[in-house]
Amino acid sequence: MAEVKPEEMVHHPPMDQLQGFEYCIDSNPSWGEAIGLGFQHYILSLGTAVMIPTMLVPLMGGNDHDKAKVVQTLLFVTGIKTLLQTLFGTRLPTVIGGSYAYVVPVLSIIHDRSLAQIADGHTRFLQTMRATQGALIVSSSIQIILGYSQLWAICSRFFSPLGMVPVVSLVGLGLFERGFPVVASCVEIGLPMLIIFVVLSQYLKHVHVRHVPILERFSLLVCIALLWVYAHILTASGAYHHTALHTQISCRTDRSNLISSALWISIPYPLQWGAPTFNADHAFGMMAAVMVSLIESTGAFKAAARLASATPPPAYVLSRGIGWQGIGTLLDGLFGTATGSTVSVENVGLLGSTRIGSRRVIQISAGFMIFFSILGN
Numbered sequence: 001m002a003e004v005k006p007e008e009m010v011h012h013p014p015m016d017q018l019q020g021f022e023y024c025i026d027s028n029p030s031w032g033e034a035i036g037l038g039f040q041h042y043i044l045s046l047g048t049a050v051m052i053p054t055m056l057v058p059l060m061g062g063n064d065h066d067k068a069k070v071v072q073t074l075l076f077v078t079g080i081k082t083l084l085q086t087l088f089g090t091r092l093p094t095v096i097g098g099s100y101a102y103v104v105p106v107l108s109i110i111h112d113r114s115l116a117q118i119a120d121g122h123t124r125f126l127q128t129m130r131a132t133q134g135a136l137i138v139s140s141s142i143q144i145i146l147g148y149s150q151l152w153a154i155c156s157r158f159f160s161p162l163g164m165v166p167v168v169s170l171v172g173l174g175l176f177e178r179g180f181p182v183v184a185s186c187v188e189i190g191l192p193m194l195i196i197f198v199v200l201s202q203y204l205k206h207v208h209v210r211h212v213p214i215l216e217r218f219s220l221l222v223c224i225a226l227l228w229v230y231a232h233i234l235t236a237s238g239a240y241h242h243t244a245l246h247t248q249i250s251c252r253t254d255r256s257n258l259i260s261s262a263l264w265i266s267i268p269y270p271l272q273w274g275a276p277t278f279n280a281d282h283a284f285g286m287m288a289a290v291m292v293s294l295i296e297s298t299g300a301f302k303a304a305a306r307l308a309s310a311t312p313p314p315a316y317v318l319s320r321g322i323g324w325q326g327i328g329t330l331l332d333g334l335f336g337t338a339t340g341s342t343v344s345v346e347n348v349g350l351l352g353s354t355r356i357g358s359r360r361v362i363q364i365s366a367g368f369m370i371f372f373s374i375l376g377n
Helices: 031-060 064-088 101-112 121-148 151-156 161-174 176-185 187-203 218-237 245-251 281-307 315-335 345-354 359-373
Strands: 097-098 339-343
Touching: 031 064, 031 121, 031 218, 031 345, 031 359, 064 097, 064 315, 064 359, 097 315, 101 121, 101 281, 121 151, 121 281, 121 315, 151 281, 151 315, 151 339, 176 187, 176 245, 176 345, 187 218, 218 245, 218 281, 218 345, 281 315, 281 339, 315 339
Parallel strands: none
Antiparallel strands: 097 339
16 A cells, blocks of 8 residues: 655645636536536537447447447446546546547457457447447456556656656647537537637626626537527428438438437446456457546546645545446446547647636536436437
């Protein structure tokens, strides 16, 4: 067990960390404002919860119903993992969601010859999902062991700010690889969304309504509402009737089939896809993704502490957080989310955009995730 250094036990006043935050980690906005901010974090995390299954489930052989069920499962488990992390882990305002780092090893499982040759699509989906679950369950042991043994505390002491800044920056920039092609696939909607969000959150952030900087704190919700109405008008007016199929899928508001394919009420449960299968090749590939998520989560934890005006997390707290992240990956394997766990860098960025670092807001967003994952329609 790693010894805790005396300097790591020093407590610093929260506002010494970063000026300009009205609410830090332990101070909370009013309930109405906190619920609105929590819903905004939920909407942001919904992007990852939809994009990863949309990318992987069709390749596994699943249909729209399978995709909707995996989205619900990922959202449900994300809510549970976020609550566990904010209550017992680092206790920082971080959303623990799905990770794109696991996409490559999952793709290698999908293209495994023994699975790819299964003719029936639904059977192939179930077998591939079970193989993915087994690999996630085995690989989660790395995070659990490194975290709870405090071995990661020893490693994390070598992560200086000079090293963490490039890590967090590269993780954030890595999202551009997935985000900007989507913007380009429907530029008439994606580009206005990007421009309006920047204008509202950066240039009109001093606009107050009843002494509340409404555009700074709720710019994402305002943008989504405006652009959804705009996109629906384009769809209803027939603007995409004679466009390519790819453009229609990207731009129309009635082509995802997620809501229509989801059950009205569905509670995800462990082993819902059947008993996991275990393969050494699959497990070792998944372990590589686990190591990537360890590094990016450590950097994101440090960034979240800074943006929440919290005391910089000591090494033993970071290690405990990694241990709970390992529990999260284990839950991913048991429930079958098709991906592992990491700290959502998007939601950490939203802390900086809204300048609200309250832990209660993130816990409310976790409640929204669990509620809406059960209520499918």
